[in-house]
Amino acid sequence: MTGTLFRLLAIAAPTKALPALLAGVLAAASGIALIGTAAWIIASAALQPPLSALALAITLVRACGIGRAVFRYLDRLLSHRLAFACYENLQQATYRRSAAAIPLRAGNAREGEFLHDLLTGCETLRNFYLRTVPQPLIAGILTAVTCAALAPLCPWGVPLIIALYLLHLVLPHLLHETDLRTESTAYREVLLDLLDGRAELAAAGTLTQAQGQLDTAAEDFQQKQSHKRTKRERLFTLLDVLRVAVWIALIALLTPYAADGVLSGVQYAVWVLVLEAVLSEYRPLPAASLGTVEAVQAAENILPSAPCAALNPAHTDTEYSAEEQAPLIEAYHLSFGYHADVPILRDLSFRIHRGEHTAIIGESGAGKTTLASLLLRLWEPDCGTLSYNGVPHTQLSPDGTRTLFGASLQGSWLFSTSTRDNFLRLHENMDEAHIWQALETAQLADVVRALPAGLDEPLGANAARLSGGQRSRLLTALALAAEADLLLLDEPTAGLDAARGERLIAAVLETLDARGGTLIVITHDLPLLDRMKQVIEL
Template sequence: MSPMRRVLSLWFNDAGWLALAVLLALGALAAGVALMGFSGRYLAVSLLGGAALVPFGLQFIGTTRVGLRYAERVVSHEAIFRALADLRIWLFRGLAASAAGGLGFRRAGDALSRLVNDVDALDGLFLRIFVPGMSALMLTPILAWVLWREHALAELVLLPFLYIAFYLPLLAARAAGENAGKAGQAMSGLRSAALDALHGLREVKIFEAEGRMLAAVQSREAALLAAQRELVARGSALNARAFILAQAGILLAILLGFFGAPVGAIIAVMVLTTAFETVLGLPRAGLLYGQANAAATRVVQAAEAPPAVPDPATPAPMPSRNSIAFEHVSFRYGADRPWVFENLSLQVPQGARVAILGPSGAGKSTIAALLLKLVAPAGGQIRLGGTDVLQLPSEALRHRIAYLGQTTQLFADTIRNNLLLGDPNADDARLWEALEAAQMADVVRDLPEGLDAWVGEGGATLSGGQGRRLALARTLLMDAPILVLDEPCAGLDSATEQEFLKVLNNVTEGRTVLLILHRLTGVEQLDRIWRLTGGALISAAG
């Protein structure tokens, strides 16, 4: 199935609403055509000296049209809100099930944001393409019938209508498809130039590169504007073409009058004015379709990507023990990338506390990724309680392990809801207990709204250290027998760090703990310390 068809098929749930919206749009359009047609007839007949009795009908149709348009707006928005929600939730479920579930490891936040932009680009699909396109399609036979009644030759004026409504949009879609890649590339070039300039602001200042960086951003911007300008030029040329054709149709209708159908000519002119008004936007909608098509391709690809580590067809039963063993594990992120480890072995007995030390980039976090089945080893085995994790269902495996990643991920929600992600059934007492353990209770108590205080987007209302402690509290709430903490104290000042590590010694009693750190503070109570260096684990004191 083509990506666009896949996206459209999501709307089947709301087919009733969508159909109603299209029908109302058509009704409003037909009423508009009738209004103009009857006005024209009334006028023409009166002018020719006949007596015509339409005023009442005119008022009726006018009112109907206004009512129908109102109903169309309400219903089509109801439909579009439903369709939008469906599309987003489908994408969310898809990403959760696919490889992207583990994307946090690769810091692909930006790639995900871009995906969300693609979803936004699909929003226009329904209101701006689907509804007017469908109504144009259904209006065609009505128009043909009205014109046929007036004069057989009047059918000729349908030709420009068909050309504008159906052929030009096709041309536009094709042109936009070519342009979309160019504009997208220019956009990501601009984004990375701006990010480079701001992310490397220190270097930029020290090497006096302000002017150079600004110039780099501006040259990317110029490329983007050029791509957009090209699209606007195409769109405006298409518009001009459609407009000229529409005017030719109207002139054709007038000429019809000279061939012995004066009333028909006036009616045709009036009707066409309205009909063209609705289809003149379609060629431009075609451009939009071309762009949406590119977006749909990316969205469907991401949502339906297979998981990086598929679940076994017949999973092994979950082991009862919680020991962890890495046996001769080799891993690299791609066939052309260097090995992160080769032949790595590690034993963590049930209930043991083990630390893995090493500088950043040594592959400490990859050990966690392997254990959580976010990536699969190239060789060797990882065992939980003696069973190879590849034989276990991912969901059940991850329920065993409470994991705190290296980057703090908080949600734009209340503190309470951020914590409940760890355990949806926790009561306030448990939440406070976790906050105490994470050295965060005092901070929350000082907030006027307490647990219901709002955490901004990405934890924006909290300091880095506070955000980290909140994430820690959330991890502690997860009632899992295994705890994997990746740099839990990053961003904490040394006093808080020591306090937290002391508390950790108490609250994790009986759990298997894997601490990933770049250095020790001395207060950790550990059974074993490993140092990861050059892709190998070396036992340190412990």
């Protein structure tokens, strides 16, 4: 927990955090000084003090009132600037983590947790910088100053104030609250399942039953939150009573000093109200203490983990002769499974050299698309090593690896705008000639020309206005346009007749051979294998 707190605090730059903290301390001190000065005026007015003293006190009241407003404004301004700057960094960390983890090995099982992190986790950490950190520090500084002033006068009051301060920080931890992420996950997963499958549920006539399950999950979540709020309110009330009790005890401890003349009546009145003002600064502490736990839990899920050692050492003992070029891809004893007890690939080794067009075949569920995802570093292997141009994957970033590929996988999404827009989103500076060249190779140019607006014709959600075969060819064209060393296609001839599929593969291979590219194709199209130089059967 301590290490996570230090990581959170390290996100906030000291040059921004210290001015915000100083403004908060000065705002609270101005408020306390305002109350103390007002108490002096009220208590001493009947004693007819010199007008100069009254004028000075009145001026001080005005100065403290203005100072409290000014410093409170600076506190809000600086602390919010700091919090939202940190909030931006945390959101970016969340999206980077999501991009690295998606697609999830466990499917939709953890989508509720991701949704919580995106909607609630970052907001919790933003509040950490707004409410969790400043309040204990401000109250601690005021406590230290008050105890230093009170110690020569009433030594027994010092431990009472310190104990009260510590109780406000420690007692909330006795609630042993469940992580909000855990509590909300069940509800969010039911919600996401219902959203994903609402069309099928409606068709089956079970949508109402599914909505009932969602209502039950929501009620259970609300009951847990209501129970948590009740426990918090009881604790906060107990601390309010304890705070009043300590204040009364401090008044009782000061009374003998006033009776003995050590304190004048005016000084006694000032101390009574100043102590009440100082103790009132403890009210936000229980919520801040609980916020620390919530922030640590959120940070452990959102902040990137420290890099750990690889489970398997990189395979670097392969040597290539001067005549033998390092393969574009080499898999060495590769193993992977979505669940530890259900391996998909086991001890798989192969090489793909430049120009060595390769087909990956196998029964449904044999792991063909899974292998493609491993090659693209969407997932990392459980065991073994993947090398790219002789460099182990452990020494390459996933983004760096993906620049080697133009890829089209099953389930890829297309934007609803136009064919041109889909190309430009992936290849920002591509000109129209290159777009038509990719469409010609993918055997889709005639289809696009026949559209009313050509390249600028809207395609509908996920290219719904195209047939399955046309949509597959558009994905092939988008992958070809990358002009990468490796072209990875998943069932590119699915939905095409034999003649069109033959023309597509012939055009793709001709294009790749002309630019020195290499094709990796996942296929069930057995005649296509005659054109391949290597076949990997899973």
